[in-house]
Amino acid sequence: MTLITPLMLILSAGVFEFGNLIHDKLLMEAGLSDGARYAARCNSQMYTDAGLAAIDCAAIAANxxxxxxxxxxxTDVPRIANWQASNVTVTSTTCYDAVQSGITKYRSTTAQVCTVRVSGTYLYPDVGMLSFIGIGPITLRGYHDERLLRF
Incomplete structure (x- = not known):
């Protein structure tokens, strides 16, 4: 019992910490997906054409x-504790040829298909008992590409 208990405690702490890490990563990816979906449909030019104040699609997508x-x-609470909108980057449109080397890569009525990428980073602050074996802070990274659908 004396030999097994410390090993089991360390393994249990590692499993718990890994579970928290995966949970935060999934929350981050869900947020990036939501932000990319908005950015792909946002059209600030439409507001300007209507005589309204232009909107900042990238800032809204990050929020x-x-x-x-x-x-x-x-007072708003982020999806993940201490995650900030400044850690999210909205990359403007990247366009690809719909047909590449004679192969249709993207179904489209136009020659090119454009996407918007929302990427983010999150510094996972504490790895609890795993810091005893030299595993320090971990940076989680993720991104989501969404096909541009501006109207």
């Missing part, structure tokens, strides 16, 4: 990724 809503206040 959606982190907070789950377009605007954030000081």
């Amino acid at each position: 959606i990724a982190v907070f789950g809503k377009p605007t954030a206040t000081q």
